[in-house]
Amino acid sequence: MSWALLSLASPLLAALLALMIRHGADRIVLGATLISLIAAVLALASINGEQPVSLNLGGWEQPLAIRLELGHLSALLMILTGTLHLLVGLYNRVSDHGTSSRSDYWPLSALMHAVLLALWLSRDLFNWFVTLELLSLAAVAMVTLSGPKAYAAALHYLMLSLMASLFYLLGIALLYGQEGVLDINQLAQQLTDTPITRLSLLLMTLGLMMKAALWPLYLWLPDAHANAPTAVSALLSSLVVKGPVFILWMILWHLAPAPFAEQLGLVLALFGGVALLAGAWSAMTTPYLKTLVAYSTVAQLGYVLIALGLSLRWQALELATALWLFIIAHALAKVSAFLAAGEMQGTYGRKELTVVKGATLTMPVAMFAFAIAGGSLIGLPPSGGFLAKWILLQPMFTSPAHWPWAFTILAGTLASAAYVFRVVSLSFDQPDITPGSLTQNLPAQWLSLLPALLVWGLALLSHPLLLWLSRGAVV
Amino acid sequence: MTDVQLFVGLGLLLWLLGLHAVMTHRHTIHRLIAINVSGSGVFLVMVSLASRGEGVDPVMQALVVTGLVVAVCATAFALRLGSARQQSHDEAESPS
Numbered sequence: 001m002s003w004a005l006l007s008l009a010s011p012l013l014a015a016l017l018a019l020m021i022r023h024g025a026d027r028i029v030l031g032a033t034l035i036s037l038i039a040a041v042l043a044l045a046s047i048n049g050e051q052p053v054s055l056n057l058g059g060w061e062q063p064l065a066i067r068l069e070l071g072h073l074s075a076l077l078m079i080l081t082g083t084l085h086l087l088v089g090l091y092n093r094v095s096d097h098g099t100s101s102r103s104d105y106w107p108l109s110a111l112m113h114a115v116l117l118a119l120w121l122s123r124d125l126f127n128w129f130v131t132l133e134l135l136s137l138a139a140v141a142m143v144t145l146s147g148p149k150a151y152a153a154a155l156h157y158l159m160l161s162l163m164a165s166l167f168y169l170l171g172i173a174l175l176y177g178q179e180g181v182l183d184i185n186q187l188a189q190q191l192t193d194t195p196i197t198r199l200s201l202l203l204m205t206l207g208l209m210m211k212a213a214l215w216p217l218y219l220w221l222p223d224a225h226a227n228a229p230t231a232v233s234a235l236l237s238s239l240v241v242k243g244p245v246f247i248l249w250m251i252l253w254h255l256a257p258a259p260f261a262e263q264l265g266l267v268l269a270l271f272g273g274v275a276l277l278a279g280a281w282s283a284m285t286t287p288y289l290k291t292l293v294a295y296s297t298v299a300q301l302g303y304v305l306i307a308l309g310l311s312l313r314w315q316a317l318e319l320a321t322a323l324w325l326f327i328i329a330h331a332l333a334k335v336s337a338f339l340a341a342g343e344m345q346g347t348y349g350r351k352e353l354t355v356v357k358g359a360t361l362t363m364p365v366a367m368f369a370f371a372i373a374g375g376s377l378i379g380l381p382p383s384g385g386f387l388a389k390w391i392l393l394q395p396m397f398t399s400p401a402h403w404p405w406a407f408t409i410l411a412g413t414l415a416s417a418a419y420v421f422r423v424v425s426l427s428f429d430q431p432d433i434t435p436g437s438l439t440q441n442l443p444a445q446w447l448s449l450l451p452a453l454l455v456w457g458l459a460l461l462s463h464p465l466l467l468w469l470s471r472g473a474v475v
Numbered sequence: 476m477t478d479v480q481l482f483v484g485l486g487l488l489l490w491l492l493g494l495h496a497v498m499t500h501r502h503t504i505h506r507l508i509a510i511n512v513s514g515s516g517v518f519l520v521m522v523s524l525a526s527r528g529e530g531v532d533p534v535m536q537a538l539v540v541t542g543l544v545v546a547v548c549a550t551a552f553a554l555r556l557g558s559a560r561q562q563s564h565d566e567a568e569s570p571s
Contacts (some may be wrong), residue, residue: 064534126538126541129542129545130541130545133545133549137548137549137552140552140556141552144556144559148559148560148563151556151559151560151563152560154556155503155553155556155557155560158549158552158553158556159497159506159507159510159553162510162514162549162553163494163497163510163513165545165549166490166493166494166510166513166514166517169517169542170490170516170517170520172538173517173520173521173524173535173538174520174524176524176534176535176538177483177520177521177524177527177535180528180532182534
């Protein structure tokens with residue numbers, strides 16, 4: 001547990017330091033991110049194969065205490081957060097299109113890192129509310145870093161996010177009014193199936209769906225993600241929308257009474273099916289490169305919704321493993337896709353999709369990164385995306401009644417292939433510009449390739465990963 | 476009907492009013508006020524639920540205080556963002 005606390009404290013301190021020492025903020029934050037990542041790995045090693053460890057903050061007794069819990073799932077998500085923050089931070093430093101070393105990016109990204117870690121470790125409804133609010137405020141502030149053109153999108157994002165918080169907060173208020181505790185384990189023990197329970201779970205679900213941009217409450221996402229600076233888009237799409245998904249999974253799996261979970265699970269899974277196709281359709285028709293990547297997030301969250309909904313409906317824990325694998329694979333692939341897309345957009349100087357024309361000749365590394373990240377988004381073997389989809393499909397093959405879900409997922413796969421190939425096929429055209437005329441930044445392009453290689457490497461790591469996730473999903 | 480029920484009902488009503496206004500209005504200030512009305516509704520629900528049992532539940536009051544701090548910060552941020560957007564609009568419209 002002490003490693004987890006070090007992992008949490010280091011970016012938090014870095015955020016404060018980076019605010020005071022603007023000169024060299026980038027080095028402080030990158031150093032702290034590295035420390036946090038190493039501590040997160042040690043935290044996973046310290047609980048490997050054992051029961052989760054709890055800590056009551058300040059030594060207070062339950063039910064007054066705020067409890068942190070380190071399990072396998074939390075530790076894995078901490079490592080994911082650290083890895084991605086480190087990669088994106090390095091990209092932002094070396095790229096010519098990143099923000100400067102003195103910009104507000106550094107304290108804000110360190111704050112976001114710390115808040116995400118706190119979210120993965122919390123097991124308390126109200127603590128989650130606070131982390132959600134901090135996460136949204138940091139995310140909105142980071143969207144505004146790209147200047148006045150992003151203000152409208154950021155404001156829209158902030159308003160929706162505030163309204164979503166009020167849904168969630170009202171849900172907490174009603175639930176606490178009935179039960180008198182906030183800790184998720186205690187609630188799970190004593191919660192009974194009453195209309196108030198159902199109403200408050202529904203309110204919390206709606207609020208969290210709005211925050212996570214799950215279909216049909218996703219309308220704020222494409223503008224906010226496409227208008228943010230590249231490094232910020234990558235963090236928003238890969239990590240920030242996953243925070244609310246984590247809370248949603250925790251409260252629904254632990255608290256929802258079985259009959260209610262079955263009904264709600266069906267609705268969520270149906271929404272997921274629509275999201276797969278609607279998100280892909282928008283990605284296929286948008287004229288802008290980064291907007292395409294943003295809509296792909298909407299579509300990919302469809303898989304997450306299906307896995308979440310069906311695991312609730314069938315009370316199937318193995319689908320929860322698929323859910324978290326999706327989240328990890330999508331986070332890595334989406335960082336690659338956004339960094340590659342942003343690097344190409346910055347180098348060519350235009351934001352239309354047509355800039356990638358001939359990119360295989362003019363910017364081969366970035367284009368390769370985009371293509372193999374796309375491969376994992378489609379779910380080509382042996383990428384992490386394939387692994388997740390395979391686990392998701394397995395319980396569906398066994399019974400013919402479940403085949404419609406399998407078809408939905410296959411249709412979603414085809415649709416995601418369509419928008420990935422829309423970009424890839426354009427990149428094989430003859431370029432309008434001569435390859436030598438661009439000023440390229442190769443380290444930045446290689447950095448965008450790295451997470452995509454990691455997601456393809458997940459297959460090699462799949463055995464321990466599945467073991468950790470199946471343990472982590474229980475707690 | 477007890478006092479608690481009355482105030483919880485009023486809080487829910489405020490929450491719904493705010494929700495309705497935030498969906499129907501387009502102006503930034505209107506929407507921000509609507510969000511704050513809605514937030515006050517939630518806080519009213521919370522403080523009235525605090526006295527549902529014997530005495531007053533201090534945890535609920537602590538939650539409301541924390542919630543208020545969060546709401547004030549978010550409102551200040553939204554106001555600043557809104558005025559920055561207005562400024563950039565004005566500059567774009569009047570070429571200097």
